[in-house]
Amino acid sequence: xxxxxxxxxxxxxxxxxxxxxxxxxxxxxxxxxxxxxxxxxxxxxxxxxxxxxxxxxxxxxxxxxxxxxxxxxxxxxxxxxxxxxxxxxxxxxxxxxxxxxxxxxxxxxxxxxxxxxxxxxxxxxxxxxxxxxxxxxxxxxxxxxxxxxxxxxxxxxxxxxxxxxxxxxxxxxxxxxxxxxxxxxxxxxxxxxxxxxxxxxxxxxxxxxxxxxxxxxxxxxxxxxxxxxxxxxxxxxxxxxxxxxxxxxxxxxxxxxxxxxxxxxxxxxxxxxxxxxxxxxxxxxxxxxxxxxxxxxxxxxxxxx
Numbered sequence: 001x002x003x004x005x006x007x008x009x010x011x012x013x014x015x016x017x018x019x020x021x022x023x024x025x026x027x028x029x030x031x032x033x034x035x036x037x038x039x040x041x042x043x044x045x046x047x048x049x050x051x052x053x054x055x056x057x058x059x060x061x062x063x064x065x066x067x068x069x070x071x072x073x074x075x076x077x078x079x080x081x082x083x084x085x086x087x088x089x090x091x092x093x094x095x096x097x098x099x100x101x102x103x104x105x106x107x108x109x110x111x112x113x114x115x116x117x118x119x120x121x122x123x124x125x126x127x128x129x130x131x132x133x134x135x136x137x138x139x140x141x142x143x144x145x146x147x148x149x150x151x152x153x154x155x156x157x158x159x160x161x162x163x164x165x166x167x168x169x170x171x172x173x174x175x176x177x178x179x180x181x182x183x184x185x186x187x188x189x190x191x192x193x194x195x196x197x198x199x200x201x202x203x204x205x206x207x208x209x210x211x212x213x214x215x216x217x218x219x220x221x222x223x224x225x226x227x228x229x230x231x232x233x234x235x236x237x238x239x240x241x242x243x244x245x246x247x248x249x250x251x252x253x254x255x256x257x258x259x260x261x262x263x264x265x266x267x268x269x270x271x272x273x274x275x276x277x278x279x280x281x282x283x284x285x286x287x288x289x290x291x292x293x294x295x296x297x298x299x300x301x302x303x304x305x
Contacts (some may be wrong), residue, residue, distance in 0.1 A: 004036035004201025004264070006189050006223070009051075010043075010149075011209035011231020012252060019058050020230045022253020027274055029259040031062045036197030039275075040189050040206070042213060044072035044118035044143035044180045045093040054241060061066045066196050069189050071143040071179030072099040072118055077188050079105055079141070083113060088141075091163060092118030095251075096143060111136065117164045117175070118143040119157075140164065144179025146213070149250065163285050180208075181217030190221075207252060209233055217241040226257050230253060283305050 007013065011025045030037045039051065048065025055063055072092070076099040079086055085217070087108035090097055096118040097107070115130045115138045134140055146159035164175040179185050190204060205224035208214020209231025218225035220243075227245035229235055230252075238248065249255070258265050 001202045001292045002035075002199060003224070004038075004193050004197065004204045005030065006038055006040045006186070006193065006204060006206045006218075007252075008206075008208035008210070008214050008231075009039055009041045012207055012228055013039075013055070013060070014058055015230065017058065019060070020251055021031075022251050022256065024060055025256045026252040027060050027063070028260070029256050033259055034199050035259055036193050036201045037067070038189055038193045038196070041068070042071045042144035042146050042160075042183070043149065044070055044075070044096045044099075044179075045120050046070065046095045047098050048073075050095065069192055070095060070099070071185065074098040074182075074185045074188055075116060075118075075141060075178045076100045076103040076105060076142045078184055079103070079114065079116075085238075086113040087116055088114045088116045089130060089138065090116050090118070091122055091130050092116065092143070093120040094220050099216075109133075112138050114139050114141050115167070116141050116143070117167065118160050119149065122158070122163045127163075127170075130167055131170050134167060134173055140167055140171070140173050140175040142175045142177045142179075143257060144213075145181075146175040146179075173263065180213035181220065183217070183221050186217055186221035186223065190223075206248070208257075211238065211245075215241075215245050225233075226255075 004199045012020070014020060035059060048068040051068045052063050052065055056134050072095045079088065080103040088100060089109055089112040090100065096116065102115070109129065114132055115134050117140070142160050142164035144159070145161040147161040147165070148156040149159045161177065164177070168175055193204065194200065203224060206214055206218035207226045207228060209228050211227070211233050213226055215225045225245045226247045226249060227233060227238065227249050228249050237246065238244070254265065
């Protein structure tokens, strides 16, 4: 069965500007076999061209802008679909501005239909202007719900979700959050995957490192959900979630031979769980990792990060 892949980037392909071992072989296998794939990121700041260059500098070649779908592109697609010829005041960076421009959504600082919030560029002046426009009737849209984004293993930065929350608090208006895990992100990504693929996929898998966005969104969209442990999620944390991944992998390196041969690896549901009765392997069953959470008291999370 031909599988297409939606692939998160940070924590799956690279970490802190360092490629994760096996990432180059994985992308090479996708390209050489003509496997449908699309990189899916909540980061609204870069364009597809920016991401192409970034991965090239890291050592991954053969990619182009068509291989990337960002939350900025998703936001532009959404607004163009539900409100043709709308205008927007943007609190964000180049990738968001470019995506809106491509979908003919004009920048409007006088009487916009929407205030659109992405990563970066959240100066006091911009936030004050956004606040005023929302009070005048503009609707608030955020490219993604991420409150913070990793910069390094010891450093984070505010995300679009945090900036939108600020405006929610100041205006009393609720934002609409696009990006992962919103189902519209996965719907549009699947459409784009079909449009750009040389070969059609019979099933689609989301590969990600975050339970709250990648895995939740995939489960709710009815996709296969592959969790890799090279990013933000630890194995012992998986059992805390009601929804569960289809597979848990050390890294994307474990998928290289599978992509090349088209055959699922032995015990493909996960290298960590082999609970199938009588040794039989049932491909596709979602993991129930509650056993990892039993008898292990967990501290109450902090109210703020």
